[in-house]
Structure formats: C-alpha cells, structure tokens
Amino acid sequence: MKVFVTGIGVVSAIGLTVDENYRSLLNKKSGITTLQLSVEQKSIKAGSIAKSNAELKQMLSISNGYFSRTSLLGIIAAEQAMGKNFHDKKLRTGFISSTSVGGMDETEKYYRQVLKNLPVDYNLTRTHDSGNTSENIAAYLKFSGYINTLSTACSSAANAIMLAARMIEQGKLDRVLVGGTDPITDFTIKGFQSLMIYDDEWCKPFDHNRNGLNLGEGAGFLLLESEQSINISDNAPICILTGWHNAADAYHQTASSPDGKGATIAMKNALNKANLEPDEISYINAHGTGTKNNDLSESIAIKNVFGKSIPPFSSTKAFTGHTLAAAGAIEAVYSVLAIKNSMHFSGLNYNEPLAETLMHPVTEPTPALTKHVMSNSFGFGGNNSSLIFSGI
C-alpha cells in the first residue's frame, strides 16, 4: 500500500509558511540570529521565531486557555498541512505529533514562581506533558480518535512519520496528520551548553572546524494518505513516502558511535524498504547538527551505505537551527520541496571538508532532477531514523 504526501506545513526561523521557508532556502538566508534570553545570560546564536506567544495566539484567534509555545507552533504548521481538508466519517484519520520538551516553556514559568515563593499559577503545569502538547493541536483542528505523541529526542518527528506510514500501510488508518514541534527553552539551551556542544558562533555543519550546534524552534507537519483516502479526499499527491527505518545505535547515552552503526542500519533498511539501490538517491537531507561527533559519525555512516558514489547532501540546520523533535518533520517538508521543485538545498558556513572523510556538502541551491530524497534524523540515546521520499 502506498503512502502519499498530500499536505505540508512548516514554521521555523526562516519563515512562517512553506513558501517563506522555500524562499529562504533558495536565497541562503539563515534564520539564526543573536539572542538574549535574559539580562543575566550571555547572548547565544539561535533560530528563534520572531513572534511572541501573544502574537501567535492572535494569529490563531485563540483568546483564552493555556497553550505552550510548543502547541502554538504546532498548530500553525498542522493547520497548513491540513489545508482545506475537513473531517470525513468515511476516512479514519489519526493525529500523531512529537516533541522533546513538551510544554517545558510554561513549566519553567511555574517553577520560577515556586522557587521565588511567588503565588503560583498551577494551570501552567497543565501543558507540561508532551501528550497535552499534541492534544491541544488536535483539539484545535477538531481531531478525535487516534491521537498520539512520540518522544525520542531529535529523531522524534521522523519516528512519528514512520509510525503514521506503518499505520496506513497496515490499513489501521486511512490518513494521518503527522509532525513534530519544539520551542526554544532555557532547559534545552542550558542542556546542550552543559554537554559543551553549543556553538557560540554560527554552526558549521560538515565543516572541518565545526564546533557544535545552534538550537532553533519550529514545527513541521505532513498529511499522509492511503490511495483509498485520496480517492475520497481528491487531494493531489505531492510525493510518496517509500522508505523508513529506525535502529538503536546502542553505543552511548548521547554520543553517536564512531563507526556510525545505528545510522548505517537505519539508512540501509530504509533503502531496502523503498526497494532502492543506494545510487538511486538524488539528495540526502542529513541530520548534520554541526557537532564534532554527529557530523563525523553520520559522514562515516553515509560512506558505509553509499560507498564512493555519495549523493549530493547537506544539512539545513544552519538555516533553522536544530529544532530537536521538530527537525525530522521540518526536514521532511524540505525533502518534499526538494522533489517538488527539483532542487538540492545547500548548507551554510561550510569551508573545508572533514579530514577523516573528505566529503563536500552542497554549498549552492542546485536545480537537479530529484527523484528520491533521504532524510536523516538521529537522537539522544542512539535513536537513528531514516526516511525516503520519492517522486510520483
């Protein structure tokens, strides 16, 4: 059974719509800026979205209720992907989202009140759990029935897309609105700083002198449908999700293995699932966070899978920042755009290749026939996922 992509939505530091994101990618316009979170803290480089929660609520005509920024960003992308589709009793429609921190942005506010012995607003904690993040998005779009959330750190949304595809393939659901969302929080910024992999300067994915990642925020959503579903919805398919695989690296709690074992398994099995040979991949949207460890491990894994004929590849994280759980969905949308527009997107801030692998990422947006795109997402705890999107 084929799994069609019929709708896409994205909000990130490089745009509030799919078109804005696409134009920024073509114009090599990064959304990463210098950000001062509070007066006490030193400034950082991050891909933030220049809209306050109040402004986001206004955009969505939400007047009351407690919403984490996670949900608000998710709603914007999910609504775009849902487009003009409406709920139809004939179609079993599921909703799967993903997030790494859930409503941590609101929990931080609550916890500050607690620590300062201020009167506390308990309602802030209602949005803490990841499930609530998704339920708020689902409720806004009037979903009911199967509503689920995955959380596997930075591979979350790729896994959500994979689960949605499996549900459709097995005939458990006819269509799924699926994606991921994460905001910038103190928690995650300080977390990656504590790991000493937060670059104070602009991140440089796949560059020899890379020095860590910049965080970003955003959300991406896709509408996936079965053939039977598009016969009823009459949606025009944009492309097909043909391959997917998730594998554990089982090497270290945070670091990727030096031989890229989990990533290699994920990519190879995604190719098998799609019934493709490695040389049929037109472009890889790599995980490419810009950390010393990820980019080396991923490069080695790509070599393991593709040998000497490595397809054009790049990481778009120097545009958006690393949007954690949302990354897999945002980059899935970019992969769909690569196919739709026959375009290989570039990275940014690249000067020289890794001495160990001598692999050159795409440095200029390049028009080229793009039939099959691989999108990689690797998370903490060695959670490695690869997706493959294919033209119709």
Added chain:
Amino acid sequence: MYCIQSAATISHQPSFANLGFSSRLTKEIESLIKPDYKEFVPPALIRRMSEILRMAVASSNLALKDAGIEQPDAIITGTGLGCLYDTEKFLNNAITIEGGLLPPTSFIQSTHNTIAGQISLVLGNHQYNMTHTQNSLSFEHALLDTILMLDEKDGNILVGSADEAIAALQPIAAHFKLNTFPLTSGASFYVISKNRNEKTLAVVEACHTSAFYSSLENEIKEFMSTTGNKQIDFILNDGRNKDVMRLIEALFPNKCIINYSEICGLYTTNSAFAMHLATDIISNKTKQVQGKTINCHNRALILNTLLPERAGFIMIKSNEA
C-alpha cells in the same frame, strides 16, 4: 494472536518475580518495592540511574529472562511524564545556577527516550526503539505499536512503560484534586510474541485508544462490537470516576469490577500494572481480588479512563480460552 510470554512489574505491590501475586496483594498501598538491583542492572550503571531507569531496566531484564529471550526484536516503551526526577533536577539547576557549566547527567537522563535507550544500551540491541508519551494512554499506544509490529513481522517484542512520582507533583496533584489515590511509581515490562506456547501467560486480543469522544458509553459499545461482542469475565478500571464505574456496572451487569488505582496507586501508565494484574489473575486463576470474587478466568477488559475524554481498552484472554 499476541501472546504475553512474560510480565515483570516493579510497583507498590509484591508484583516483581512473584507469579500469582494477584492472590497476595497488600490491602494498603505500601512503599515501592526495591529488588536487589545488582541482580538486574549492570552495577556500574546503578549509581547514576534514577528510580525510573532502575525500575525499567530491572523489569525489562526480568521480562526477557522469564521469556527466555536474549535480544528482543524491538523495544517499545510508554511513559506519561517521563524521567521526572532528572527533569526537575536539571530544571532547578538551569534556573538557579547562573553562569558556568551545569553538570550534564540529569539533562542527558531527562529525555523520555532515556528509558528505552538505556535498555538498548544495556542489551547492545540495534532494533526498533520507540517511546510513546500520550499521557494516560502512553502504555496503550506502546502496546498498539507492538501489535502493529507483530502484524508486520514475527518476533519477540519487549514492551512496557514506566512513570515515577516526585515530591514536586504533590502540590500540583492536590490543586487539581488528582490525589484521590496516592501518587505512586511503577514500571511494567512484557515480552509479547505471536508464538503461543507453554510459556504463554495470557493473550492480548485487542487494544484500542480513543480521545475526544462524545460518549464513553458509545465508545465501549463500539469496542465490544468491533471485537465480536465477546463474553467478559471481569473488568479492571482506574476507578477515578464514580460515573464511569456506574456505567461499567450497567453495561456489564454482575461482573467483577476491579479498581486498580486503589491497588497500585496513581501514575499515568498504571494501566500497564493493570494488564499485569489481569494476566496474573487469569494465569493463576485467582478467585479473590479486593474482596471481590472472580469465578471465571477466560477474558478480562482493562478500561483506562484515568483522564476524561480519553479511553484506553485492552482485552486479554486466557491461554486456554
């Protein structure tokens, strides 16, 4: 046919390495049982692990041992609130310590997939590794993923869930009046496969979740009808809502209804405890639970309505049925 080959639960009941525990439940909710973790978790790791990780790694280890499986073909977990102890610890540090570097361990161990990730690390397992976090339905979603996977290919799936109570939850629970039962911790892990054999404790017949429905009664009726209107011998419900209990009594007259939160306390994945309890009642043919009599041990329904407008259904039957 989804066969429960083993079950291991660390809870506030004597549920760990104790077949037939359903006949030996304590009347009051006692403290969390603490097995000799050195037997189940690599000693070098224990020190750094929070309670939730110890519980999960130990119960997954026992579940694999009891099923006679060295490497599962997938590790699928559910957690409602995740690794709260480490999350709070890092949150506290992030807010209170200005400047300078924070110790990273609690950040590393704060992510929801630390649980499944740790299990894969301990086993050196490279298979599918997933974490579902849908609040009160997290375990049901993990179980649904397990069923999906077994429908795709045969294998031995390690599926389970874990949640932990921390002190910071108390005032929040009190404010929202969620403390009708004590807030507790628990981890349950199962090996589920398609091979029915002498090890099979019980069989999962169906699992279903539903959110934002308009009528629970209709949801229950629809679940029963899509699963073939089978005869249910006893029902386990979270017991938080008296109206729901009355509805169950009306829909399943004269059936034993067990209130499982009264037995294991309240945590977002306590339906995973309920599935172990039901499995044990069925395989042990336990006649008395909570002072109620169970005469027939063929089929049980676990109906999880811990949160309003969200329902989880798990139907299990005896290996002989």
